[in-house]
Amino acid sequence: MTGFINAVPNGYYVLALSHRNHNAENYPESLYEAFESIGSNLIRTLPNDLPYIIFGRKGYYGMADERVAASAYDAPISGSWPIWTNWREGYVESTTIGPALEWGSLHWRVSSYEPGLWTDSVRLSVIGIRSDGTEDTVISSLPPVPDSLDILNLSSRIDASEYPYLRLHLTMSDDSLRTPAQLERWQVLYEPAPETAIDPASYFTFYNDTVQEGETVKLGIATRNIGPVDFPDSLSVVYWLIDNDRNIHQIARKKLRMHPVGDVLIDSVSFSTQGFAGMNSLWVEFNPVDPVTGEYDQLEQYHFNNIAEIKFLVQKDLINPMLDVTFDGVHILDGDIVSAQPVIEILLKDENKYLMLDDTSAFRIFLLKPGATDLERIYFTETGQEIMRFYPPSSSINNTARIEYPAGSFPDGIYKLVVQARDKSGNESGSIDYSISFEVINKPAITDVLNWPNPFSTRTHFVFTLTGSEIPEYFKIQVMTVTGKVVREIDKSELGPIHIGRNITEYAWDGRDDFGDQLANGVYLYRVIVKLGGQQMEKIETPAGQYFTEQFGKMMLIR
The missing domain is CATH 2.60.40 (Immunoglobulin-like)
Structure with a gap:
């Protein structure tokens, strides 16, 4: 602020105001001096929370008009200051008029500042504005004579499809008295464009503001035709997403249905959040810009109320599969x-x-x-x-x-x-x-079959390795006493799944005979008979072979 005030040339008028909380009690010395350069006497003693207005002139020290409210909340202040000039000419310009589907008529009236005395030169021009903002003067220098004060068939002179907006420009001069002519009235009648506005009160739904990456997000939203006329064509809508890295992703562009006066149109869109980890913004815009023409799809009064943003967080998947x-x-x-x-x-x-x-x-x-x-x-x-x-x-x-x-x-x-x-x-x-x-190892063979644990008290499994590519069709383990009496036979169906490679049987022998009776403590012999294709499988020699005698192994039952 100091730099701004200091840059104002001497003799220029300066108006400054603050409704409160201007923090004047804590200004640096340079800012106090800047305010004093436009005529302030109160800036150094101004309380922080009081509304304040100053109207001064650069270089006119101590001459500013300063107004301070009595309290912070319920004591309004105001001010007005005439500025005397000596200009001989000037102009008045209207705000932008439209958009229009068709122009109707133009009406304007002016009078002299001095009653009964006309010393003014006045001319009215009409500026046509295209949708892209470019301008042309479509009616030039109308004088304030009866034939020019009213144009009833304005559409015959201005095509609304080319110029949907107008602006009126009135120039005036007075070399004698140097007083401006008084504009009593200017008015343009036209058929207005339609108008839609997003209406979340009628319908709005959004899946969740925090989702896991990959979840499908769905938005449902309504827009209402609040204007005086129907939309001439089906309404369009576009959805896009701005991701955490500010990249833009097109989600959908649709042509919906006709949108008459008072109509509430509801649309929805859904999409996967894969690849959109972080904070995202989903945007929706009704009646968007046509990518081919670069102009809005249909002419409309306003567009600020056609667009909405919905923020949501996508939590990144960080867990390893x-x-x-x-x-x-x-x-x-x-x-x-x-x-x-x-x-x-x-x-x-x-x-x-x-x-x-x-x-x-x-x-x-x-x-x-x-x-x-x-x-x-x-x-x-x-x-x-x-x-x-x-x-x-x-x-x-x-x-x-x-x-x-x-x-x-x-x-x-x-x-x-x-x-x-x-x-x-x-x-x-x-x-x-x-x-x-x-x-x-392609050759089909089997190692010696060991029981584990050995000795055992309640259960013992059988451990062995098979090679080749086929499971033997016959597999039997015979358990016998040291005298050679077979007390238990365990066949392939009891052992459970067998595969090529290292095997530890699911089956565990519990020390009982074929009749389910508990055998006595002691040493028992066992042998294994394994056949593939009707032939006895070859044995793979391993260091465990030292525990077998004549293909008989030993196990000890201890309780």
């Missing part, structure tokens, strides 16, 4: 043996029920083959043939994507599988890639 990998339905350990023809299943589960895992681009799968140094990318299809099958989530209740990879026949060797996965928000399934090594 869960990745799960199995071989033939089994979770393996690093270095485990698997089937030579494994079916690898990859599951990715996300807690966000709105951002569905329905895109294969969320996965990158690699395989390191024996002897290779570089990972090989495994694609879902190659040369038109399906390599992996993708199963998107069936519903938002369980947002889990599944990949089935029937890997075919692997040659013998050690492989490494690497899986990278992310959700729709870009959250990785882990800070490091899923990576696991596995071994393939």
Whole structure:
């Protein structure tokens, strides 16, 4: 403010006012001096909370008219000051008139400031204004004579489709008395444009002001034709979104229905919030600008009441999805043996029920083959043939994507599988890639079957490893006393699921015989008979073989 006042040339008039809270008690010295330069005597003693008016002249010290209210709230102050001039000419200009669908008539009247004496020169011009704001003088220099004071057929001289707005411009001069002519009346009659206004009292609904990323947001809103005429064509509406980074996204543009006088038109829009994390603004505009013409779709009286903004927050998804990998339905350990023809299943589960895992681009799968140094990318299809099958989530209740990879026949060797996965928000399934090594042995064979724990008191499981690609069709464990009497036979159907690789049976023997009677404490022998294709399966020699004699193992029951 100091700079503004100091920049005012000497001799210029200055009017300043504040209804209260002007903080005059705390002005810097430079501002006090600035006010004093326009004639203030009270600025240094003015209380902070009192309304204040000053009318002064730059360079006229101590001569300002200052008015201070008696109290802060209920003591109005006012002032008026004539400014004497010596000008011989000037003009008066109207506000913008319109918009109009059709111009009707023009009427104007002027009189002399001195009754009975006419020394003035007066001319009226009409300025036509296009929708883009460009102007032309469409009627020029009408004199105040009877033939020019009323134009009844204004539409024949001004086309409202080209000039929907007008402005009146009256120039006047008086070389003799230097007093302006007095404008008694000017008036333009016309057919007004229609007018609609957003009317939330009639209908407004918005899903939520805070949503999770991926949720669908829905807005319903009404607009009412509050004007005197119908819209000549169907009303249009446009929706757009300004995201957290101030980027603009077009949501929808619609052509609705006809909109007569008094009509309430309701429209709605819905969209996904995926990719819009942060604070957003949804905008709606009825009768918007036509992108082809660059002008409003239909002529209207006002436009400020056609547009609305609704702010809402989208909470970003920050939780990592869960990745799960199995071989033939089994979770393996690093270095485990698997089937030579494994079916690898990859599951990715996300807690966000709105951002569905329905895109294969969320996965990158690699395989390191024996002897290779570089990972090989495994694609879902190659040369038109399906390599992996993708199963998107069936519903938002369980947002889990599944990949089935029937890997075919692997040659013998050690492989490494690497899986990278992310959700729709870009959250990785882990800070490091899923990576696991596995071994393939095509020759069907079985290791010695161990019981665990051994000794045992209540239950013992059976542990073994299978190789090849087929499960043996015959699998039996015979438990016998040290004298060779068979007391319990356990067949394949009792053992539970068996797979290629490392096995720990779901079944656990409880130390009872085939009749359900509890066996006595002591040492028991057992042997395993395993057949594939009707032939006894070969045995894989392991260090555990030292605990077997003539293919008989020992277990101890202790209670």
